[in-house]
Amino acid sequence: MPGVALGPGDSLLPGAPRGPGAPPSPGVTNLALPPAEAAQPVQPAPGLRPAGWVRDPFFRDYRDGMRALLARRPEHAAGPLRRVLERARRDDRPERLLRAAAAALLLGDVHAARTAGARALAAARTTECAALEARALEYLAYGELRAGRHAQARAHAEEGVRAALLAGHRNTAASHHAMLALAASIEGDTAAVAGYASAALATARRHGLAQAATLAEWAIARADLARGRPLDAADRLGPLVGPGPRRGHFAVWMLAVPCFVEAAVLAGQPEDATDVVGDLARWASFGADPHAPAQHARCRALLAADDREADDLYLRALALHDESGGDFERARTELLYGRWLRRRRRLREARGRLGAALVGFDRCGAGAWADQTRGELRANGAASGKEPAVGLSGLTPQQLRIARHVAEGATNREVAQRLAVSxxxxxxxxxxxxxxxxxxxxxxxxxxxxxxxxxDQRQEQR
Incomplete structure (x- = not known):
C-alpha cells in the first residue's frame, strides 16, 4: 500500500520483511492492497509524535484494523476500519484520506475507496504536492482496476506516471506502469503491454517491488491469453500463483489466479490449477474483491468433470456477474461458456453466449478478445449462416418487452422503472x-x- 504503516517505520506491505531476514507475516494472505511504495514508509502526520500517533483515534483504529487482518481475524477488523472511513468523512488531510482509501479497499467498498482517493487527490493538488498526487492517483487507478473500469484506471495511471516522475518517486511510477500494462492487455495492444510491463519490471526487480512485478507479469500473461497463447500464459503465471520463492504478492497474485486457471485448462494442463482454486475460494469469501465469487464459479466450471455440474457453474457465474457488474469479466465467462457449449454441439445456445460475449468485449474496447470471440462464432457456423439470428419471435416475452421499450428510445433506467425490475x-x-x-x-x-x-402491419392489411 502506498506509504502506509502501522506506526513509525512499521511497514504494512503484505509480505514485506519486518526486519533484516524476517519472513513474511503469516497473516498477509488475508490482505488485498493496492500497489505499494515499499521503499518509502510514511512517518506520522505532521505535528504528531510517535506516542501521539497511536493515541490518535483515527490512527489507532487504522492500526487495530490492520493488525486484526494480519492476525487472520477479519471479524475484528471491520469495526475499526469502518470507523476510519467514518472519521475520514470529516477530514481533508490527504494522508488520512489515503489511509481511508486503503481501509475501504480492504472492506471491499470500492465506491468509498474511490471517494476517499478523489478527495486525497483534490487535497494534494491544492497543496501542489506531486508526491501525494501520484499516490492518490495510484489508489484511484487501483480502485478502478478492482471495479473493472479499465479505461478510467488507465487515465489515472497515465496522470500518476507524470506526477510520480515529477516527484522523483520511481517506485510509484513503476506501479502506475504496471497498471497501464494491465489496461493495454484488455485492449489487446501487445506492443503497449510489452513497453509498460518492461518499464514496471525494470524498477520493480531492482527495488524488490513484489506487487508491481506481479501486476506486470500478469499483464503480459493476459495479453498472451487474449491472443490465443494459453501455454505461454500458464508458463508465466504458474510460478507467480503457485507455492515457492517466485510466488507474487498475495494482494495481486490472487487477482491473476482466474487467468492462470483458464490458461492451464486451455493448455490441456487442468491438474496444475486444482490447488489454487481453493485459495481463490478463500479470497472470494473474504469479500474484498467484488468479481471474485463469479470468477471462482467460472474456474470451477472450467475444471468440472461432469457436464451438468459445469453447466450449472457457468450459469451461477453469470448470475454472480449480474450482482458485481463489469462488462469484461462477464464477457470472458460468456466466451468460455459459449466455447464449452459449441464443443458439445449445443450450437444455438453457444451462439447466444458468444454473441453476448462479443457485445461485452466491444463495449469495453477489448479488441483481441473480441477477435477471439469472432473466431468462435465462425467455428460455430454463424458466419456461414448455419445458425441464423432469430427474429423478434424468438425472444422471450420479457426480452421482447425490453426490446420494444428500447426501440422507442427509453434508457435502461426508464425501462427498469416501467417494468418494475432492476x-x-x-x-x-x-x-x-x-x-x-x-x-x-x-x-x-x-x-x-x-x-x-x-x-406485421402489411400482413394484417392483406
Missing part, C-alpha cells in the same frame, strides 16, 4: 437480445423492431 436485470436481458438478434447497437435494434412491425 437496471441490472434490463442490462442482462438487453445483452441477450443483442446476441439473439445479431445487432450491435440500440439504433440497429430500433431499425429491426420497426421493420418487423411494418411487416
Amino acid at each position: 437496471t441490472r436485470t434490463v442490462d442482462y436481458h438487453l445483452r441477450n437480445v443483442f446476441a439473439a438478434l445479431g445487432v450491435r447497437s440500440r439504433i440497429e435494434l430500433a431499425r429491426m423492431v420497426d421493420q418487423e412491425q411494418r411487416q
Whole structure:
C-alpha cells in the first residue's frame, strides 16, 4: 500500500520483511492492497509524535484494523476500519484520506475507496504536492482496476506516471506502469503491454517491488491469453500463483489466479490449477474483491468433470456477474461458456453466449478478445449462416418487452422503472437480445423492431 504503516517505520506491505531476514507475516494472505511504495514508509502526520500517533483515534483504529487482518481475524477488523472511513468523512488531510482509501479497499467498498482517493487527490493538488498526487492517483487507478473500469484506471495511471516522475518517486511510477500494462492487455495492444510491463519490471526487480512485478507479469500473461497463447500464459503465471520463492504478492497474485486457471485448462494442463482454486475460494469469501465469487464459479466450471455440474457453474457465474457488474469479466465467462457449449454441439445456445460475449468485449474496447470471440462464432457456423439470428419471435416475452421499450428510445433506467425490475436485470436481458438478434447497437435494434412491425402491419392489411 502506498506509504502506509502501522506506526513509525512499521511497514504494512503484505509480505514485506519486518526486519533484516524476517519472513513474511503469516497473516498477509488475508490482505488485498493496492500497489505499494515499499521503499518509502510514511512517518506520522505532521505535528504528531510517535506516542501521539497511536493515541490518535483515527490512527489507532487504522492500526487495530490492520493488525486484526494480519492476525487472520477479519471479524475484528471491520469495526475499526469502518470507523476510519467514518472519521475520514470529516477530514481533508490527504494522508488520512489515503489511509481511508486503503481501509475501504480492504472492506471491499470500492465506491468509498474511490471517494476517499478523489478527495486525497483534490487535497494534494491544492497543496501542489506531486508526491501525494501520484499516490492518490495510484489508489484511484487501483480502485478502478478492482471495479473493472479499465479505461478510467488507465487515465489515472497515465496522470500518476507524470506526477510520480515529477516527484522523483520511481517506485510509484513503476506501479502506475504496471497498471497501464494491465489496461493495454484488455485492449489487446501487445506492443503497449510489452513497453509498460518492461518499464514496471525494470524498477520493480531492482527495488524488490513484489506487487508491481506481479501486476506486470500478469499483464503480459493476459495479453498472451487474449491472443490465443494459453501455454505461454500458464508458463508465466504458474510460478507467480503457485507455492515457492517466485510466488507474487498475495494482494495481486490472487487477482491473476482466474487467468492462470483458464490458461492451464486451455493448455490441456487442468491438474496444475486444482490447488489454487481453493485459495481463490478463500479470497472470494473474504469479500474484498467484488468479481471474485463469479470468477471462482467460472474456474470451477472450467475444471468440472461432469457436464451438468459445469453447466450449472457457468450459469451461477453469470448470475454472480449480474450482482458485481463489469462488462469484461462477464464477457470472458460468456466466451468460455459459449466455447464449452459449441464443443458439445449445443450450437444455438453457444451462439447466444458468444454473441453476448462479443457485445461485452466491444463495449469495453477489448479488441483481441473480441477477435477471439469472432473466431468462435465462425467455428460455430454463424458466419456461414448455419445458425441464423432469430427474429423478434424468438425472444422471450420479457426480452421482447425490453426490446420494444428500447426501440422507442427509453434508457435502461426508464425501462427498469416501467417494468418494475432492476437496471441490472434490463442490462442482462438487453445483452441477450443483442446476441439473439445479431445487432450491435440500440439504433440497429430500433431499425429491426420497426421493420418487423411494418411487416406485421402489411400482413394484417392483406
